[in-house]
Amino acid sequence: MSMYEWAKREVEIAKKSSAMKDEDFDYVGECYDSALKAYKSLCDDEHSGLSFGITASILKRLLRADPLTPIYDEPDVWNEVAGIREDECKVYQCRRMSSLFKDVYPDGRVEYSDVNRINCIDVDTTFSYHSSLADRWFDKNYPIKLPYTGEKIDVFIEEFLTDEKNGDFDTVGILYANKDGEVININKYYKADEEDKDWVELTQAQYYKRKLKKINRE
Structure with missing residues (x-):
């Protein structure tokens, strides 16, 4: 049995499980099918072993909206956000990671936050x-x-x-x-x-x- 055939069989079992009957079947079933398509794409690219794991880890970061390489404090990485703070602090949002913000205070102090x-x-x-x-x-x-x-x-x-x-x-x-x-x-x-x-x-x-x-x- 190939890796894809195994995965396809697992999806079929999951979609027939009693737990699925308690959920929104159409919605959850489509999610299973979508996951299987992504898995098939990896198999079609002939990934296995180490390369499969590396590719999966990259995909997980993308799905979490995490950057693939480190973010540095460079001007083209940030967009200023208006109307968030009532004080004189300037707030910037990261273009590469939308959950990351930078607060720049009038005294030059810089703080970062990730929501x-x-x-x-x-x-x-x-x-x-x-x-x-x-x-x-x-x-x-x-x-x-x-x-x-x-x-x-x-x-x-x-x-x-x-x-x-x-x-x-x-x-x-x-x-x-x-x-x-x-x-x-x-x-x-x-x-x-x-x-x-x-x-x-x-x-x-x-x-x-x-x-x-x-x-x-x-």
Whole structure:
């Protein structure tokens, strides 16, 4: 059995599986067919072994919109973005990586941020989402430096509500992160500030006191 025949058989099995019946069959089925076409293209180019793996890794980066070569701070790489900041900071967006931004402050200070860098995971539900609070913590403690090719960091967070008037949650614990296989213990805790709508840092004792309050509410 050839590599393509094996892949085709796997797609057929997947499309007939019970899990497919619980999904939007037409949409998911088309995605399987599209993936098989890409796989066939690699096979038609007679890739195998090492070259197959190299090609697949390149394709994965393109699918994630990650650059294939490092990004340097060169003028033709950036477009100025107007209307984002209220202060005098100038904001630039990278042409090669749309998630990467550069902030240039009046004093000459330059900071970079990648809105796709941080993937937050709720420790209770395992749902993934974006958190500007986690972004800011990492940008401060692990600032992006050029040359840059993009990175993905999983950050594990706990959120809960202590007062119903505060919406979905009013307390956040940024617990730990996985960065390139390294576990980073963070243990930073915050509560919502009702006046300025920002986050105020808590001590661990304050955090657990609020968590106990949440448990007693249930």
